Structure formats: C-alpha cells, structure tokens
Amino acid sequence: MRIFDPHIHMTSRTTDDYERMAAAGVRAVVEPAFWLGQPRTSVGSFTDYFDSLVGWEPFRAGQFGIRHHATIALNPKEANDRRCRPVLDELPRYLEKDGVVAVGEIGYDSMTPEEDDVFAAQLALAVAHDLPAMVHTPHRDKVRGVERSLAVVAESGIAPERVVLDHLNEMTVKLVRDTGCWLGFSIYPDTKMSPPRMVELLKAYGTDRMLVNSAADWGRSDPLLTRATGEAMLLAGFTDDDVDRVLWRNPVEFYGQSGRLDLTDDDLTEPTFAGNSILRGGS
C-alpha cells in the first residue's frame, strides 16, 4: 500500500513517527502551514516557520525516504491578530518555492470580518501564483462555515477543481460534493472522522475527488490512520486499486495541479499510474 498523506503537520512529530509512517507505506506528505498551539505575535516567527517547511522539514523527511511538500498561508485563527497581518506581504516569495504545492491552510475559524479579508486575499494569491488552495473548515458551526467558505471560493474566481475543503464529515460532504471542489477528510482517534465512518462515506459517494489525511499535529492524533483507513476499505470490499486511488493517485492528482510535486524516484511511480507526467510539471 503506497500512501500520500495530503495533510500532516510533521513539524510537531518525532522521528519515531517518520519511521513508523515509512514502514506503513507513507512515501509522500503535504504539510500545510497552520497554527502551532501557541499564538505567534510577530512576522519573524512565521517566516522562520515557513523557512523550516521549505528547508529543514523536507530534509528530515528525506532521511526516512518520505517526500515532503508544503502549503503556505496565514491561518484563519491568527488572521485575527493585527500583528500577524503583515505575514500576507511575505507570502508571495514563498509561493514561488519548489516544495510549495498550494496556498493553505486558509478559510475560517470563527468567521470574523478579519478572516473574511484574509481568506479572500489568499485565494487571490492562489490564482496569481497558479496554485491550488487548501481550505480548512471550522470545527465549530461547521455547516455554516462550509457554506460560507464555498461562497467565498466561488466569488474568488479560482477553478473549483483546484480547491480542497478539508475536515469534512457526514454533515458537510454533500455541500461540497456538487461544487466540483475536492473533499478532504481528517481521520482522528476520536474526533473529526474515524476509519469506519470514512469507509461508509466512500461507499456512499465513491472515490472521485476524495482525499484522506491524518491531519496529525501536536494534539492527540495518529499519523498511521491513513493506513488504517486503507485497511478498513479492503475489509469492506474495496479493491487494492480503490485504495491506491484514494491514498495515492487522488492526492497526486490534486497537488500535481501545482506542477511542483516531485515524486520522480523510481520507487515512487508505478506503471499502473499513467499520469506521472504531471508530477513535476514544465512550468
């Protein structure tokens, strides 16, 4: 089973995790820039963090044979602090980096006017830099948060197939399904989604545009729940090819739209996958 975890905060994880992930079949990850648990108060602490996402962390991942990519953004929670607003001016130079495959995590936390502004400004950056966008949906008031996020996405003019709405669940899957956006599901030990619930959603809605991630971070989370979901799919009667589609080809297709995925090692590509020309992109 080859696994691409399209949402995991490796900065918060140990080398033990990298080892266990590699052993479980994880060969590539996307690490979205997000909140660190402790609010930041200056631009410098963001740029140091972003530098680590395009510097140290890919090196660390590489030692375990895992390809590391990042998405870069000012997250919705910290968008509410005026001191962090100048982070927006630093983003363009990061959005030109090789390992940066989307703008994210953007979206809503508490749906404030400040979050509106920062969300819209960053969708415009995604369009300007020809990158996909990775949208975090709020944990509180989720249904209205998803509806409002979809409205902002539609208004921005970005193509829906270049947007993923993440942290979806049974209540929000239908809202996103018909928009053409991608659907992200974070599998958590006891909140968000579980492997059995994810299998039910895949049965009901199919595997098209579905992304499964562990969203593992500094909270209680588990980087191996992608693998557990793949195994639950097989037990439920899905084929190896279905699992490969959800856990590998789908994230490769979505983030491949950046033209910047670098999965060129022979062991990462398999002849069954015809679309590998998108991996590196020409532009």
Add this chain to the structure above:
Amino acid sequence: MTVDELRAALRGVPDPDWLATALDRVAAEPATIARFFPAVGRRCGRDDLPDLPGWTADEAARALLLASLPADHAGQAETLYRTGDAAEKRAVLKALPLLPIGAAGVPLLHDAIRTNDTRLVAAALGPYARQLDPPAWRQAVLKCVFTGVPLAAVADLDARADGELAAMLAALAAERRAAGRSMPADATELLDRLTAASQPEPREV
C-alpha cells in the same frame, strides 16, 4: 570551476531558452533575479550534470544567474541565501567562489555550518571555505565526520588539515572506540595520514 564551464555543462538543460533569457534579464535588471532564482529547479531540472561532477543542473544554473549580476554580488547572494529554500541556499554556497566578493560570503558559511542539513554543511566546505579561519574550518570538518558527510566534499583537505585537527579526530576516535562505535573510514584514513606526517622520518642506521 569557471563560469564558462558551468555554461557549457548546462547546454543540455530541458529549457535552454528560459535560462538564456533569465541570464540576459538578470544582467540588465538585477532585481529580476529574485523571481528567476526559485523557479530554476522546475525549468532547468535537478539532475547531476554529467560533464560537471559534483554539480546538479539547478545548482549550476543558479550559480550562473548570480555570476551574471552586474554588481552587488555579495548583497544579492546574502538575500537569496536568507530567503532561499534548502536547494537555493545550497546553490548560493556553491556559487560563492565564482563571485567577486572577497570574504563577504563568510557569514553565509557560518550559517550553513550551524545547520544540521548535511547538504548545506557539505556545500559550505567547497573551495570558498578557504575564507574560514582555522578554528571554524576544523570544527566544520569535525562536524562532517560526526554527521556522515564524506570528507571528499571538503576542498583542500590535506593541505589544511593540521596537528590540531589530528588531535580532535584522535579524541573522537577514542570516544567512538570507548562506545563501541566505529569512525567513518575516510576520517580514519585522514587521521592516519596526519599521524604519519607528524612522525619523524625513520633514520637509517
């Protein structure tokens, strides 16, 4: 290594027109280098250059871009290093000996040697490391041994290695022996060479 050799080795890159345009633009309008520099890997590739051992296509192309600046090489190198991802930083380090900057790039070497990214440490110990003072250089060589960077990456190794470095290596070898761990073979060989050189020539009787 010269700029002409870099240029020759890059003839076969996937998008030679992009590189040619970028070099012209940077020569005429230096500020544009900030835009071209991060895109180099995507345009010129990242493979090893067959005609230029030790260089990849993106490193060579970035070094050429830096070399084609009309002025302020030191300032631009510093900015591109500070704002660069790991590959960009590595390319700046490798370009330093090609640039008319005297010792102005030394702070970048110190920064790179402080990291734990072995690719940066190795790139900092190329020919430009002649600008490092002996204590910093010895510490950097020792760090290579610690972190598994092959000593082949170190320019002028035998010419610069001295008794002080030999003493540091010997202490490390003793520490490793006590812990039941081995030394990298290239470090043991260096220590042997340094020890042999310090022995008085056996006299014939």
